[in-house]
Amino acid sequence: MRYSETGYQLEVDLSRGNIERIETDPKLTELHLGGQGINAKIIYDRVGPEVDPFSPDNLLIFGTGLLLATPVVGANRTIVNTISPQTGLFAHSVMGGWFGPELKHAGYDRIIIRGKADGLVYLYINNDKVEIRDASHLRGKGVTETATLIKEELKEPNAQVAAIGLAGENRVYSASIEHGWSSAARGVGVIMGDKRLKAIVVRGTKDINIARPAELWELTVRLRKEMCESDGVGDWMAVDEDDSFHHNHFSWGNSRMRRRNFWSPELEDRWYNLKYDNMDRQIGCYNCPKACINVISYPGRKRFGYKCFGKDTYHMAAFKELDFSYEILGVAQEYGFDSYSTPQVIAFGIELYEAGILTDKDMPDFPVDPGDRTWYLLEKIARREGIGDVLANGIYWAARQIGNGAEAYDHNSTKKFEQIPIKLGKLNPAYFLMIATGEKMAITQIEGSFPQDPLPTREEREEFVSKWDAVPDEKFKQYFLEWEKRNEISNERTCAIVDWNEAMHYIDDSTGLCAFVSSFRGQFGGGIAYHINNIPNQITLATGMEFDKDKLWKVFQRNRTLVRAINVRRGLRRADERPPEDHWAVRDEELEQKLLGDYYEFKGWNMEGIPTKVTLDELGLNYVSEDFLQRGILKP
Amino acid sequence: MSTELANQKVRNIKVDLDKCNGCRSCEIACSAFHAKPKYSSINPARSRIRVTMDLLNDEYVPIRATDYTKAGCDGRRTYTIRGKEYSECSFCGTVCPTRDLFKEPDSGLPLKCDMCEDEKEPLCVQACPRGVLTCEEIDAVQEEVKLDDMELGMRSLIDKFGSKKVADTYNRMTKKG
Ligand code: SF4
Numbered sequence: 172m173r174y175s176e177t178g179y180q181l182e183v184d185l186s187r188g189n190i191e192r193i194e195t196d197p198k199l200t201e202l203h204l205g206g207q208g209i210n211a212k213i214i215y216d217r218v219g220p221e222v223d224p225f226s227p228d229n230l231l232i233f234g235t236g237l238l239l240a241t242p243v244v245g246a247n248r249t250i251v252n253t254i255s256p257q258t259g260l261f262a263h264s265v266m267g268g269w270f271g272p273e274l275k276h277a278g279y280d281r282i283i284i285r286g287k288a289d290g291l292v293y294l295y296i297n298n299d300k301v302e303i304r305d306a307s308h309l310r311g312k313g314v315t316e317t318a319t320l321i322k323e324e325l326k327e328p329n330a331q332v333a334a335i336g337l338a339g340e341n342r343v344y345s346a347s348i349e350h351g352w353s354s355a356a357r358g359v360g361v362i363m364g365d366k367r368l369k370a371i372v373v374r375g376t377k378d379i380n381i382a383r384p385a386e387l388w389e390l391t392v393r394l395r396k397e398m399c400e401s402d403g404v405g406d407w408m409a410v411d412e413d414d415s416f417h418h419n420h421f422s423w424g425n426s427r428m429r430r431r432n433f434w435s436p437e438l439e440d441r442w443y444n445l446k447y448d449n450m451d452r453q454i455g456c457y458n459c460p461k462a463c464i465n466v467i468s469y470p471g472r473k474r475f476g477y478k479c480f481g482k483d484t485y486h487m488a489a490f491k492e493l494d495f496s497y498e499i500l501g502v503a504q505e506y507g508f509d510s511y512s513t514p515q516v517i518a519f520g521i522e523l524y525e526a527g528i529l530t531d532k533d534m535p536d537f538p539v540d541p542g543d544r545t546w547y548l549l550e551k552i553a554r555r556e557g558i559g560d561v562l563a564n565g566i567y568w569a570a571r572q573i574g575n576g577a578e579a580y581d582h583n584s585t586k587k588f589e590q591i592p593i594k595l596g597k598l599n600p601a602y603f604l605m606i607a608t609g610e611k612m613a614i615t616q617i618e619g620s621f622p623q624d625p626l627p628t629r630e631e632r633e634e635f636v637s638k639w640d641a642v643p644d645e646k647f648k649q650y651f652l653e654w655e656k657r658n659e660i661s662n663e664r665t666c667a668i669v670d671w672n673e674a675m676h677y678i679d680d681s682t683g684l685c686a687f688v689s690s691f692r693g694q695f696g697g698g699i700a701y702h703i704n705n706i707p708n709q710i711t712l713a714t715g716m717e718f719d720k721d722k723l724w725k726v727f728q729r730n731r732t733l734v735r736a737i738n739v740r741r742g743l744r745r746a747d748e749r750p751p752e753d754h755w756a757v758r759d760e761e762l763e764q765k766l767l768g769d770y771y772e773f774k775g776w777n778m779e780g781i782p783t784k785v786t787l788d789e790l791g792l793n794y795v796s797e798d799f800l801q802r803g804i805l806k807p
Numbered sequence: 808m809s810t811e812l813a814n815q816k817v818r819n820i821k822v823d824l825d826k827c828n829g830c831r832s833c834e835i836a837c838s839a840f841h842a843k844p845k846y847s848s849i850n851p852a853r854s855r856i857r858v859t860m861d862l863l864n865d866e867y868v869p870i871r872a873t874d875y876t877k878a879g880c881d882g883r884r885t886y887t888i889r890g891k892e893y894s895e896c897s898f899c900g901t902v903c904p905t906r907d908l909f910k911e912p913d914s915g916l917p918l919k920c921d922m923c924e925d926e927k928e929p930l931c932v933q934a935c936p937r938g939v940l941t942c943e944e945i946d947a948v949q950e951e952v953k954l955d956d957m958e959l960g961m962r963s964l965i966d967k968f969g970s971k972k973v974a975d976t977y978n979r980m981t982k983k984g
């Protein structure tokens with residue numbers, strides 16, 4: 172019997188209308204766990220570097236984390252991967268809610284989609300019954316509207332739906348896949364649209380078996396209570412109304428301007444009222460006691476939900492206030508737009524207009540107010556109308572298409588992807604490495620275990636490390652104790668810290684644990700629920716596979732290296748690994764390059780950032796090293 | 808019999824809808840508890856408590872399976888509570904043919920909440936992290952009323968059709984199952 176997983180995957184070819192239920196190899200689970208790990212393995216095996224992202228041969232994979240639908244608390248993430256047309260690289264996306272558990276109960280650990288449908292379709296999965304159905308009547312419909320209509324027509328109120336909106340249908344690069352109030356961003360919505368797949372609807376009523384039931388149950392009942400009461404897990408931003416952190420320190424507009432004194436008690440008060448006057452409740456995801464998602468019912472809008480920095484991105488890009496975000500979020504989510512990239516693309520367009528690079532010819536009747544301009548461009552991009560057709564390709568490509576000096580306004584991309592708008596003074600070595608080498612395209616997908624800043628006094632630091640169960644090695648306590656100035660830390664230590672940060676995300680993205688109870692949250696102290704020392708036991712109890720810290724660490728290294736291998740094979744090299752040039756005002760090229768080299772060495776990669784044969788073979792990735800030798804990527 | 812009932816306590820689960828975050832831990836717990844062996848499998852479809860959700864309506868209502876009925880009721884009224892429209896079904900625990908809820912997925916047989924009588928506290932209550940579900944002991948008066956109801960109903964039937972006809976019908980129906 173397979174525990175914690177179904178042992179089957181669903182393979183759908185939209186070109187041929189073919190649907191297959193394929194038994195999977197348990198050995199792969201042991202090597203990669205699930206979620207992104209196995210997705211990456213499949214993409215390495217089946218999507219060669221010659222495959223264009225818009226080719227029918229590109230795959231779109233919805234992979235459930237291994238621990239979904241078990242009692243393990245906070246395990247609910249579905250990881251969506253494909254090859255992104257924006258970066259040309261592996262696209263990484265994570266979505267919470269209830270979709271993944273439902274898929275497992277329907278009897279599948281993942282869905283692999285290839286090909287392209289002739290017309291718009293949706294996929295209906297009801298246990299063993301799987302159908303590709305016509306979706307032409309859903310063309311142009313919003314994401315929640317689509318979900319409602321489908322559930323009604325199928326008479327399946329308990330089904331879970333993941334859908335794209337107008338943005339995805341029109342292959343906008345910043346299109347997301349939306350499910351409930353959760354969303355999968357960063358390059359996957361555009362491929363779902365390209366495959367003409369409007370939605371996936373899942374209903375499942377099968378069992379998921381647990382290897383060591385009584386022990387796992389006892390443990391998780393206790394943890395659920397503890398996590399509910401703990402403020403060390405979940406999104407504190409859902410309840411902390413002091414948002415000076417983003418507003419005073421992140422950049423406004425096209426990642427342009429800091430407004431250090433923006434926040435005030437008066438503002439906090441006003442926004443507090445705005446939020447609580449319009450908020451219905453806060454909800455969470457499947458099997459999680461937290462409530463990170465603010466559900467807002469704003470006049471004239473459909474209900475919508477947001478979490479984290481998602482409430483600020485639109486109004487900060489438009490130099491507006493919270494009411495502007497509330498106005499636009501309900502519409503933008505319905506269109507299926509990623510709320511991180513989209514506002515930046517719009518602000519970039521506005522800047523080009525102000526600079527005279529784009530003119531009234533490109534933007535007829537362009538309004539004056541930045542809020543109205545944001546609306547104008549949002550509508551254009553969603554429909555790929557006029558200038559919207561160019562901006563829909565993201566800042567990097569739009570800048571090159573527009574030319575005429577527009578490239579200089581593309582100042583916040585790395586690997587052709589819009590980064591979170593942060594501009595700082597002095598170089599921070601760990602952040603340099605994370606932004607440079609991260610392949611999940613957003614800093615939030617790599618940072619998170621080691622604190623961002625040192626604590627001012629030795630006593631505070633001692634207090635911090637005294638309850639620090641999460642460290643993979645005692646040496647990290649030493650690092651933290653001796654850390655006084657943010658940028659004064661040895662390369663050796665920086666490498667180890669970045670590696671640990673990255674490790675936890677790769678583990679979460681294979682188990683399906685939410686980063687807010689694990690990889691992203693430990694940096695803020697307060698005792699994180701999941702870490703490298705206690706996750707192995709939960710894996711063992713749920714799956715029956717013996718797991719310990721070292722074995723789990725090896726899975727991280729294997730999955731991480733495999734993602735790098737996919738990207739290296741698609742051309743990623745050292746030259747691409749640069750944070751935006753103005754991310755820090757003061758840079759030191761020599762120091763940065765030395766650090767990058769040291770990190771490559773630490774990771775077992777050569778000076779181009781390519782994993783060496785020894786590294787690959789040690790992780791059991793011999794098929795990659797052979798491939799690399801054959802392709803001349805590695806020299807014998 | 809009725810004096811015995813008066814002293815008997817039964818469990819009741821109270822539901823505070825405003826606190827629900829839609830985590831469905833209650834469903835997980837109920838299905839795990841009723842699995843054989845205990846906790847060996849998870850399947851919300853087997854749970855005797857389900858959270859009916861409608862995100863657009865901000866509706867999150869955990870309901871427990873109660874009685875089985877062959878025919879759907881003619882109710883299905885809608886109620887508006889603080890601006891939100893609820894279908895009567897959202898609060899109803901009856902296993903009825905009009906919806907796909909509380910039916911054992913393999914056999915299709917109705918599920919029924921047994922209040923986890925052997926446990927110190929119902930499992931769904933134990934698992935609910937947000938205090939939506941709380942268990943209290945109440946006097947078993949309702950049961951008594953129910954019996955009275957039945958007696959009353961029987962009485963009206965006997966009044967109308969005579970005891971022989973009612974007895975014949977009863978025998979015929981129970982034979983057929
Ligand atoms: S911590 Fe928040 S975002 Fe994460 S699973 Fe729980 S409710 Fe969802």
Ligand code: SF4
Pocket residue numbers: 836837840854855856871872919920921922923929930931932
């Ligand atoms: S009381 Fe027990 S049987 Fe009833 S719904 Fe709760 S867990 Fe299920």
Ligand code: SF4
Pocket residue numbers: 826827828829830831832833834858869934935936937938939940
């Ligand atoms: S466990 Fe509690 S909070 Fe979670 S869905 Fe059930 S009733 Fe709601």
